[in-house]
Amino acid sequence: MLSKRCKYAIKALLALAELPPGERIAAGRLAEERRLPRQFLDRILLDLNRQGWVDSRRGPKGGHCLAVAPAAITFGAVVRAIDGPLALLPCVSKTAYRRCDDCPDEGACAVRGVFAEVREAASALMDRYTIEQALGGVPTTPPQAARKALRSTVKTRT
Helix, strand or coil: CCCHHHHHHHHHHHHHHCCCCCCCECHHHHHHHHCCCHHHHHHHHHHHHHCCCEEEECCCCCEEEECCCHHHCEHHHHHHHHHCCCCCCHHHCCCCCCCCCCCCCHHHCHHHHHHHHHHHHHHHHHHHCEHHHHHHCCCCCCCHHHHHHHHHHHHHHC
């Protein structure tokens, strides 16, 4: 499940992407306007700054703005930066691989096979969508190929 911290980070990036060019917003105002908890937002903005996505300045003309184009920030990159690996099992992670203690043969493990596919699908979707695309509206229905795959999965189980 996506953490609240990650959800707030995405919301903050979306808000910053909506700012007119050259404009900055104070963290307090951003928290108030987007209904984000201020204590989390300060730390989140610091993390986003460390990733190179947010430019933060102090002082009377300070505030926060995007440091890169919103098209350069994918949802997958944000989730990995804030929450860590996308994999639900350590044995299918590409960035934090760890063999499962209870698995004698990874190659024959049915659980690993399923969750490797889940990881690939989630990664492909999240890496496809950018902050810019989200502002323009992301399709709410799955692509045709995904619908077919879902139908065949449901038929197989019944």
